[in-house]
Amino acid sequence: MNPSASGWINKFGHLVKEESEIFPNFEILYQELKRTGFVYGIHIDIPKFITVEHNLTEDEIAKINLLNALYFTYQFEKKDSDFERFVNTVFSYYQSLEVSKISFLNKILSGSQTESQLEKLIDSRIYLGGNAFNRAFGNSLTNSLLYVDVLIFRIYLQAHPSVIEHARLLEYVTINIAYQALNSKETQKEDDRLVQLLDSSLTYLDLDQANLDGTYRELFKENFTECEKDYFMDMACLTLWEDKLLDRKEWDYILGLGRDLNKSEKEVKSTLDFVQFFFKKNKSKIGYLNDKNVAVQFYEGMSKNVGKLILRNSKRLKKELAESKELVSLLSKSATKELDAAERKKVQNQLLDIFKTIPSLAIFMLPGGAVLLPIFIKLIPKLLPSAFDDNRVD
Template identity: 55%
Template sequence: MNPSASGWIEKYGSVVQKHQNAFPDIESLYSTLKASGFVYGLNTGIPEFIHPEHVLSEDENAKINLLNALYFTYRFVTEKKDFSDFMEEVFKFYRVLKINRAGFFGKLLAGNKTSAKLEKLMASRIYIEDNIFSKTFNSLITNSLLFIDVLLFKQYLIENVDLKVKAEEIEYLAINITYHALSSKEKKRKDNKLSQLLESSLTYIRSADHAFDGSYRDRLLSNKDIWENRYLLDMACLTVWEDHSLDYTESEFIFGIGKDLGFQHELIAKSIADVTDFFKLNVSKIPYLKEQNLAFQFYDSMGKIVKKLILRNSKRLHKELSQSAELVTLLTKSTVRDLSSEEKKKVQNQLLDIFKSIPSLAIFILPGGAILLPIFIKLVPKLLPSAFDENRIDMDEEQSD
């Protein structure tokens, strides 16, 4: 499964048919979504029953986790399994919610089938920025509040509520809790990247329009949805653990919030333990915790973009490469030794000819595009053999157990 290529949603639908019992109840689903980082907005993993052909990026993990969370929420609430019906329901849900993205639904309603529309829709929900250059220089590109979509979808399926008002309320409580969690820290970080990420992920409110005072606690007391409150508690725990420590004042704040949300001491302590375990296992994978200079961050981000482009165009690349025996030979040599200056020049010239025939790889032809060629040379031999059609649905996948 390749979430950066078309057809990935239908591929997920064919795979999940064999794993309808992957999560026996909503508690097990929520625990898995926490372990994968989705609840925390830091996607480091995906469900165990999904086996991608290549290592996924954070935004690709986020796409799979969002779709998986929405599908099993649909399963638990409606007790239905039909994936086509699920896709239609999700699309209706987002239309009711009226996500305000410039020209978004105008582009979606262009005669595509529902799965293709959903792929575009989910891409619009995943990314904070919407152009390739801002993504290149900013590693924090994924929406960190995506779990709110799942909470809203649950409300949409259960009862007739004003989704816009509900969305604003959850975001208001989430951003207030994280703000006051930061304020509870005895040693405050001057540059808190987590709070910046959360604020940039807001969809329904603007933090500048709301006062960060104690009045949010009264609104917490009136919120009775257990899963919304579980999420808010976990966001508070995430915020105080962001610097890998928990002092007395922070602990007092967390247990006070947990009490306001209606939870017993044991569950609050478990929320702290869960986020502690998450950081211990994944600290090296969390993008906003990586201290990188601009040059390294640029190279790393561009590497991810080049990898997606290669995967997306793997069939056409294979066809073009198959017509150039010399180029394939040189690419193979590059995996075991450094190429000479003459060989590198040959590779560059022949690759540029190939890129001219594949429009989405035009980034290589732009001024300075040659600096990306080492990334390309490194990735091609490893990715092409297994990347021809990751979203193809085998006949035996269309039948559930």
Template identity: 50%
Template sequence: MNPSSAGWIEKYGSVVQKHQNAFPTFEALYATLKKSGFVYGLNSSIPDFIELEHTLSEDEKAKINLLHALFFTYRTNGGQDYSIFIEQVFKFYEILNISRAGFFDKWFTGSKTSAKLEKLMTSRIYIEDNIISKTFNSLITNSLLFIDVLLFKHFLNDRTALKEKAEEIEYLAINITYHALSAKELDRNDNKLSQLLASSLTYISCAENSFDGSYRERLLNNKDNWENRYLLDMACLTVWEDHSLDYTESEFIFGIGKDLGFDNTIISTSITDITQFFKLNFDTIPYLKEKNLAMQFYDSMGKLVKKLILRNSKRLHKELSQSAELVGLLSNSTIRDLSDEEKKKVQNQLLDIFKSIPSLAIFILPGGAILLPIFIKLIPKLLPSAFDENRIDEEDNNNIN
């Protein structure tokens, strides 16, 4: 399955048919979503039953985990039909007015609800709907996506005032995390975390809210068990990210836990879960990585171009096979420097190819030429592995409700 090309939502629907009963309760789903990091906004893994051909980027893991979490929330709420689920999710996001379409999305969105939902979810995943911004910002994915799951659960229970509920959960989550940061000695990672959380807000603005502890009364009045579990886990994430928990921080966590209505067992479990998550995933958590700007730019662009090549390998292979001269020049570029004339020829021929493949339109936008050297370096190594991960076999297609 390829979450960066069209058809991935329907592909997930065909794959999940054999795993409909994987999570009989929301509690079982929540526990798994914590292990994957989705609850914490740090996606380290995806569901085991999904087979992949490529290593996923952070945003691709977030896409899969968000859809997975929404689907099994629907299932644990009594839902059965996958096509109805798609319609329900789309309606849910329409009510919340989550419809920020990017430049490419306005061109290439299909008419099917699943195609529209793919574009909508992509806009929901990214903090910035801007390729260049994401290149210079390692904090590319929305860290508060689990709030969507809580809101969808609220929506499925026919509860009203969905936008007000969205504002309430975000308000409590950001206040708890800021309050948790004030309970510890700050370092650079704390600043990164606070920036990530603030950037991920959708329904409220940091500029319009205070973080002085005055949220506590609203916290005490919130009686939804899963919303409160999430808020507790966010507090644990905030104080534990440096792998330490002193007396003050521990006192704060247990105080918050009590305010949320939990006993010491649940609070201790929440601390244990975040401890285990960091122990297993510390080296791969994006916002904890330190890189200079140049390295960050090159790495981000390399990953982007590599993903584009892999996702369009069949088309590229077909187009390149029709230009022996271009293939020869690309091959030569791996063993010697091309002349200025040869470089210009490669650039012009590649741009002609990119015009015929919509997913590669980024290369023909202003500034897109800066990606060509990376493309030329990667293409000889990556092109032979051509496939279409989102093709749904006839048997799978017949299983979709």
């Protein structure tokens, strides 16, 4: 399956028909979403029943996991595996949240509600309107509170009378917990980045109007579900994970929160252990934990994005390159020796002419896009036919 090519949701619907029993209940699904990092807003892995032909980017992983979480939540609540009804329900759900007021979904929620339109909706939900250049910095532009969409979808399916109000409430409590957990630490270090990440991920809540003084605990008297309480505890442990050994102030905070959420000390410790294990296992893959300078982050991020674009458009690129023998000759020469200024200019101009004919490669036409050409040239040998037609349903 290729989540950046048309037809990936149809392919998911085909694959999931054979896996209706893979998650017997919501709790098992939640544990899977923690394993993949989706609950933490850190997109590491996808469900094991989905096979892909290439290495996925973080946004592709996020798209797959969001769709997977929404689909099985629908199945649990409605006892219905009809994929077309699921697609229509997801559209109705986002409309009920008044997300049409949010510019990135304005056009998508109008017109026919097809799987193709759902692809656009999920794509926009992940990107939050960010462009290719600022998405190059990784997790900081990926929605870290996507799991809230799943929790709200669940209560929407249960015909909750005030879905949008509950959505704001969930975000409000979550961001409060993150701030209070951070304030319980003697030193903040990397965790500043986590709270900034959460700030930029709010969808339903206006943070300027939010009270972050700790009085949110009174809201635990509200009728939160056990799944929502589990999420609150995970977000608190997520903020405290770095030390691996908590000081007394941090431990008192997390135990106090546990009591407010009706969690035992054993349950709190188990949640914290899982978070620490997850980060220890995946630290090298988590962008905001790496102390790389901005230039390195940008280059690495753009290398991933350009690599993805090349693979997704390899069939068209191979055809265009085959029709330009001089360009192929110069590219081959550049692999073994330095091109002179005139040759480099010729390569640049001919490549840009090719990119003009492929809309998804418009990034190279943006101001400064030419600096990405060395990345493209380096990745040309990776033009593989297997990157195409991987959403075909036999």
